[in-house]
Amino acid sequence: MRSRVVAAVAAAVIAGSGLSACSSGSDSGSGTITLLEYQQARADVAKKLIPKFEAAMAAKGKHVKVKLVTDQLTDAQFKTKITQEFHSGTAPDVIDTGGNQMTGLAGAGYLLELDDYLNKWSGWSSYYPSAKAPAKQSDGHYYSLPHEASVQSIFYRKDVLQKLGVSTAQPTTWAELIARLKSVTAKTGKPSIVIPGGTAWGDGSWSEGFLPIVGGTGSTFYDKSSGKWKLNSAGLTATFNLYYELKKDGLLPVQDLLNPNPWEPTKYVAFKKGTLPVSAQGTWGWRYDWGPDGAAPIAGVQDKVATWNYPALVSGTKPYSISGGGFAYGVNAKSANADAAVALSEWLSSGTALAQQLTTTGAASPRSGISGLAPYKNEPTLLDAEHKLKTSILPPQGDGSDQVSQAVQRATESILDGKANGTQAAASFAKNAADLLGPDLVAK
Known part of the structure; x- marks a missing residue:
């Protein structure tokens, strides 16, 4: 990442x-x-x-x-x-x-x-x-x-949303968040959220994009006890359908995601300008992306940027953050x-x-035991991330993650380039991942 x-x-x-x-x-x-x-x-x-x-x-x-x-x-x-x-x-x-x-x-x-x-x-x-x-x-x-440790959440430009008259309260469900994103796009005429997807983003499409979403669906994806991947589930299909819905409604910056170095025009340019005001991101973004010494510094970043937990995607789940290594x-x-x-x-x-x-x-x-020590104690965004770490969800990862990442990249790209809907992408993912993993790592 x-x-x-x-x-x-x-x-x-x-x-x-x-x-x-x-x-x-x-x-x-x-x-x-x-x-x-x-x-x-x-x-x-x-x-x-x-x-x-x-x-x-x-x-x-x-x-x-x-x-x-x-x-x-x-x-x-x-x-x-x-x-x-x-x-x-x-x-x-x-x-x-x-x-x-x-x-x-x-x-x-x-x-x-x-x-x-x-x-x-x-x-x-x-x-x-x-x-x-x-x-x-x-x-x-x-x-x-x-x-x-890092915590992955939904980062948003609260200054931009407030100016547009869009709620900055924690969205409970993805449906609620999508309604807000549609409002933003209707007012700006531009995409409103970036979630890594496709092959150009590389492993980030898996670790920063897909994994945090599917990790909160409640579906078993990787079974650590058996060391095997379950490649068909309601959670997987729901995650691919979310990508499809965001793409279909014009909420994702599709062309930027398909071009080389997709993080540059999205996170480094559009999010900085506030023209793409919502982004999937991890704790490292406070320094490496938008901090004073980051790739795209945002003046007053802690006043202009805030985070939401990931909204619930599947019925019966609640908003959550993902623990990142x-x-x-x-x-x-x-x-x-x-x-x-x-x-x-x-x-x-x-x-x-x-x-x-x-x-x-x-x-x-x-x-x-570190939160009271300088200079860490003077970093409210990091202290907030540590607080979330105590209750965040662990992402499902194990032997074969590299192969699953490749399959996720290809499947999400098929959605972005218009070759598949969510259900079709889920099916192609399952087949491709099984071929890459081999029978010993796939749950029957």
Whole structure:
């Protein structure tokens, strides 16, 4: 979801000549370890925090040196590069990346199992269940430590809607929201909402667009106990029908969604101008999209932009927000200084160190005890997201998510380009996803 932002970030100076996990010293909690950050903002804050960590360890009689290694990489580039480095034995001791990247790395045996460390760490008990659950892998173990969380909601330009005389109250159902969107479009002559869809948006069509909607329908999509996907359900059909209704009524910016880099004319231009006043979005939007240092800064963003929970789509459900994974620390399974590597991960995920990182990256805290610490305590939008995190819905994800994402992209594109209605798209999705997943991952 943030790969488009990372690509535009300037590279930092590479510290050290390589990324070897074979650091000096033995696993006594001392020695030299390497930390890899591949986003500039994260590297900048880590650079400031590392000396404080080293001093804290020295006070405990542990002599730890941390080499910060940074690079200019998109999420996809990072995945390719770090896999190669793990395979060749040159990966760093600690990596910082999205939680969705950890599943494959853990499954390949590259990451250290952290259960024993976390069970002994006092901070682990303060994590919210919705932040812990996604970090647990299918084998029941933890191989990463989340240090941020996101909440996906419906963002809207309250200044624009108020000017147009359209209600900004929480919509209870999608029917209620669609009525408002039709009112906006009738008054402006333009589309009124952007929800990622189609192939041009890539994985965002799945993780930022489709998944948050289907996740609240109450239908089983992914069964974690069996590790299989249910590809036909009332919730799936309802979600594809929603895309079709929004497209049919002229509420979606169809041509922009079909063109390359669809987030640019929609979120970066039209939402900023207020001509496309409603957008599916996650917590990261406060910084990376519309914050002062974002791709499309909105002056006074916290006064002009607000959020709704997702409205209910299926009868019997209620408005909700979706818990989204954030970045997490993973420790190289072959680290010569695993104790020090884990200590760094835990320290960075605690106290003022965590508060500074969350404010820098525009993320919600995955644990309690941080909301009263500066500078995080001065970020009302992040505090609100953390509050929602406590009751948000966990999205259905598991082994095969990449394949399901591809099928969702193609099916929603068939709606956007006029080749299918919602029911037809649901049927083509089920067939395509089954072919991509294979019989072992599909529920009968």
